[in-house]
Amino acid sequence: MAQMELAGMPRRLFACTPSRLAAFEDCPRRYRMIYLDRPRPPKGPAWAHASFGVSVHNALRRWWEEPFELRTPARAAQLARLLWVDEGFRDAAHSASWRERAAEMVAGYVTGLDPAAEPRGVERSVAARTEALAFSGRVDRLDERDGELVVVDYKTGRRPLTDADARSSPALALYALAAGRMLRRACRRVELHHLPTGRVAVAEHTEDSIARHVRRAESVAADAVGATEALRAGADPDQAFPPRPGNLCSWCDFRALCSEGQAVGPQRQPWDALGDEPAAADA
Ligand code: SF4
Known part of the structure; x- marks a missing residue:
């Protein structure tokens, strides 16, 4: 059944992980x-x-x-x-x-x-709700340093990573949001630990930068929901999901x-x- 919003009814959230959102975008x-x-x-x-x-x-x-x-x-x-x-x-x-x-x-x-x-958590499950998402995921490592949480993600690929990669990662930003809310601690810093080189790419998020990631994730989710509804209504699968x-x-x-x-x-x-x-x- 197509997702509907009725007056007075709670809005149905799109349950997703970072991989699910990335798969649709890719x-x-x-x-x-x-x-x-x-x-x-x-x-x-x-x-x-x-x-x-x-x-x-x-x-x-x-x-x-x-x-x-x-x-x-x-x-x-x-x-x-x-x-x-x-x-x-x-x-x-x-x-x-x-x-x-x-x-x-x-x-x-x-x-x-x-x-x-x-660490505060190793492969720690985190979850958060936004206006349109019920987001969940697993953080490789959650550190606590100087009273704040730090999201650590291990990377093993060949390509060296930059601070821009850490800043632009939707997954890391959503993990920071979820971890901060669940553990009631500030969580702004996210890190990519590139094991082949030992390099650590870092970003310090703000409320605004996390909000931008949330808006982007919600926009991807809205497109995925729209395509799914079209498919269920009989659309050509290759047109709904090109x-x-x-x-x-x-x-x-x-x-x-x-x-x-x-x-x-x-x-x-x-x-x-x-x-x-x-x-x-x-x-
Ligand atoms: S275009 Fe085809 S091969 Fe390429 S990512 Fe999509 S499904 Fe996979």
């Missing part, structure tokens, strides 16, 4: 295939870069769950090996070399941390089902986004 067709089409269309093979990122995130989460005396770089490396996600790699040797790279990366990263500085071919098509799980996406660029191997192979390791 490509409406891809959004439809992920969130609306049922049965869900088959996805392509697993991506090695996604496995690498998940493994690193899991190791860092578990590291903070360790007792204080075990929060060492060696333990971080051990956790990366234990929690390794072995999907999407070329072969066992390729997987092993990237597993060692992950172990080295998390060990190097935690060397720069104070193991006694207990493809948006671009650079992301090479990494899209649904490229095999999308002629427009196939026309954009060559088929990628599942491990291509990792880049140069690290030094060989025993499989």
Whole structure:
């Protein structure tokens, strides 16, 4: 049934995560295939870069769950090996070399941390409502520094990140809003921790900058709701949710089902986004 607003009735909020909003902005067709089409269309093979990122995130989460005396770089490396996600790699040797790279990366990263500085949350679920959104998500790490909360997001991709990336991230701004409201603490600072380089990209939000992100998210949500209502009213799926071919098509799980996406660029191997192979390791 189409979403309606009746006088006196509470307005129905659009339940979403940052990934859901980003999926619609990136490509409406891809959004439809992920969130609306049922049965869900088959996805392509697993991506090695996604496995690498998940493994690193899991190791860092578990590291903070360790007792204080075990929060060492060696333990971080051990956790990366234990929690390794072995999907999407070329072969066992390729997987092993990237597993060692992950172990080295998390060990190097935690060397720069104070193991006694207990975060306020690790992979902490947060949620907030705005006039049009019921937003939820999970923050990689929520620090408390000098009485204020800081949103920390780990990044493992190849591209170095800038302060502009931190400032323009809708996810980080919405996390700051939600964390601040839930824990009743100021939360303005958001950080992208780029593990491959050790660089930290920082933004300090204001009420205005967060409000701008909320307005933008609400606008994306309104477009997604409008397209969904049109689809349910019988519109052509490709008109309601048009493809948006671009650079992301090479990494899209649904490229095999999308002629427009196939026309954009060559088929990628599942491990291509990792880049140069690290030094060989025993499989
Ligand atoms: S291949 Fe490209 S255009 Fe097609 S659904 Fe995926 S992102 Fe959209």
